[in-house]
Amino acid sequence: MHALVIDGDPQLRRFVSEVLREEGWEVAEAESAEKAFEMLRERDWAIVFCDVILGGVNGFSVLRRFKKELPQTKVILMTGHGSAVGALDATAYGAYDYLLKPFGVDTLQSLSRAVSERLAKTPHHRLFSTKASGAYESDIDLVGRSQASSK
Numbered sequence: 568m569h570a571l572v573i574d575g576d577p578q579l580r581r582f583v584s585e586v587l588r589e590e591g592w593e594v595a596e597a598e599s600a601e602k603a604f605e606m607l608r609e610r611d612w613a614i615v616f617c618d619v620i621l622g623g624v625n626g627f628s629v630l631r632r633f634k635k636e637l638p639q640t641k642v643i644l645m646t647g648h649g650s651a652v653g654a655l656d657a658t659a660y661g662a663y664d665y666l667l668k669p670f671g672v673d674t675l676q677s678l679s680r681a682v683s684e685r686l687a688k689t690p691h692h693r694l695f696s697t698k699a700s701g702a703y704e705s706d707i708d709l710v711g712r713s714q715a716s717s718k
Contacts, residue, residue, distance in 0.1 A: 568683065569610040573597045573629060574618040574645065579668070583616050583645075586672055590679040600624035604632065612640045614663075614682045619646040619653070627660060634661040639689075641682050645670075 570592040597603040619626035641663035649667040657665040
């Protein structure tokens, strides 16, 4: 499970990253939106923690880009200048959550576990070809039987 933490404050970035690592996440860090955009396709990011105010491109732009290119990614916006309007905007753009700074270890652990549980329940219904045999395999279980399927 890959997590990305985007914040211009190195102390906050380390704090969030350390908590996530303790929760079993593989964590990468970015100090800016531009750096995060460079990292966008490096991994299948399950969760992204992003500050709203980054200096330059803001967290809402990061949210929109991640939701467009990796729609399954859970993006959590963090801010020290939160408002009800900001929270509504965040959810309207598809944010998983909107955290007001300062927040504690318990909040991060709770979010981390909620996303982990959601990922564990999400089936991956992908068909893929095994090149050697030319057969198809799937992680979808067969539900019923018919004469056609038993031939």
